[in-house]
Amino acid sequence: MMRQLPVPLYDLMQRGPFLALATETLRLGHETTPIATWRIITLSLCISLFLALLLSRFGAMKGAVITLSLALLLFSLATKLHQSAHLDADPILPFLSIFFTFMAVQITLHPAFHRLRQAAKSAIGKVDMGLARLFHSSVDAIITFSPEGRILTMNTAAENLFGQTAEKCAGAQLSDILPDHAQSLLSAVSQNRPGRMEARENLPERHIPLHMDMTFNTLPSDEGWIGFASIRDISDIKTREEQYKRAATHDAMTGLPNRAAFKKHLEATLMFAQDTRQTFCVFLMDLNKFKAVNDTLGHHIGDELLIEVARRFKAAIRKGDFVARLGGDEFAIVMSAPSAQSDARILAARIIESIAAPLQLEGHDIDVGTSIGISVFPEHANQSDKLLQLADEAMYTAKRGKFGFTFTGTPLLET
Structure with missing residues (x-):
């Protein structure tokens, strides 16, 4: 016998919905x-x-x-x-x-x-x-490379800079075009250390060293990352910088160091000699009859004479000695660590002989000589200015002795 289920009372509902819900309740056995x-x-x-x-x-x-x-x-x-x-x-x-x-x-x-x-x-x-056009039209050389250091791509500027095509370099080692700095570049990029550096490469394809301003970083890729280097050729800038530096420290006519460079070298030699208890000599020289050459043959012959004399001075000194033009026809030498004053005498005699050798300029026979004054550290003085002063006084003593050289205080040789 079917169990009777109570029908809920919906007092507030109308009769139609009430009967429908009641019927459904009876059919399913629940509300x-x-x-x-x-x-x-x-x-x-x-x-x-x-x-x-x-x-x-x-x-x-x-x-x-x-x-x-x-x-x-x-x-x-x-x-x-x-x-x-x-x-x-x-x-x-x-x-x-x-x-x-x-x-x-x-x-x-x-x-x-x-x-x-x-x-x-x-x-x-x-x-x-647009990026491809920018890549190939850039004036800077651009190279991408794999984590293993293999070249992936390079733009037109890189081809011109390194003298190789992108097709030839694809897959080649980065060290093939940057032999001196490939390892340091790859190390920095692999450690996620982007940066910038100036470097110098000696490439066999170039007759002069390549000075580079290089910026490097990483780029995301499907394999993780690739290296990126933008290289600007600053060789011309470096050449001009070297020229400016040389102009500040060298005589434009003869190419010898100038007075400022000589004083700097003399101070450095003095400090080293004081620390090591070594000796050195200062030579001061000028040319005899130089004014007569200028007055009779002209200043252009005088300039040529100075250039030739400078060449002979450089040929006469020892390796490690320092020769400079102080101005006019005045030259100076720092002779490092002579074993005795006899070494200074030998050098002075060699210089006198070299300058007195026959000389012909533009069809003119030139007859000049040199007078040399020598001071010795620490025997004569222990300050650079004093050493120069004493050498200058000795030079005028030698000049009066006619083409000789003289140590400070005593004339040793006259010719």
Whole structure:
């Protein structure tokens, strides 16, 4: 015998809904909860619109398959909920509303999304072309390389700088074009230490050293990273810097160090000699009859004479000695660590003999000589200015003795 179930009293409801719920309660044996159909449809439409916008990038076919799968899943869940939670709702409604709403939105939006994707691809292509033009039109040499140090790409400026084509260098070792700095560059980049450095490379393809201003960094890639180096040739700048430095420390006519360079070298020699308890000599020299050459043959012959005399001075001194032009026809030598004063005498005699050798300039026989004054550290003085002063006084003593050389205080030889 069927068990009688109590029918709930819905005092506030009208008779029609009351009888329907009572009948359903008797049929199922429990109460049911009615859900308005419009709420189900509204919720389904919102879900389908969200899914349509989210899945439009997959295209109509893929999006439809994905949405159909989701709709079937919702249909299954709605059916299960209908059976277990006793909801008075038709589970087919969310399925149909989601699927058809999605297809309507897809049909409407897919062409727009397609145009957007095409526009994005076109923009990316233009950017890539622009980067390629920038890469190859850069005045700086640009090289990319793998973590193993193999060259990947190089631009036109790099081809011109290193004298090799990109095709030939592709896959070659970075050390093939940067033999002196490839290892340090690769080490810095592999440790993620971007930076900038000035470097000098001696390349066999170039007759002069290559001075570089190099900036390096890493770029992300599918394999992790690749190295990137931008190289600017600053050889001309370095050459001009060297010329400026040389002009500040060297005589433009003879190429010998000037007075400023001589004083700097003399101070350094003095400090070293004081620390090591060594000796050295200061020679001060000028030319005899130089004024007569200038007055009779002209200053251009006098200039040529100074150039030739400077060459002979350089040839006469020992390795390690220092010769400079102080100005006019006055020259000076720092003779480092002579073993005895006899070494200074030998050098002075060799210089006198060299300058007195026959000399012809532009068809003119030139007859000049030199007078030399010598001071010795620490025997005569222990300050650079005093050593120069004493050597100057000794030089004038030698000049009066006619083409001789003299140590400070005592004339040793006259010729």
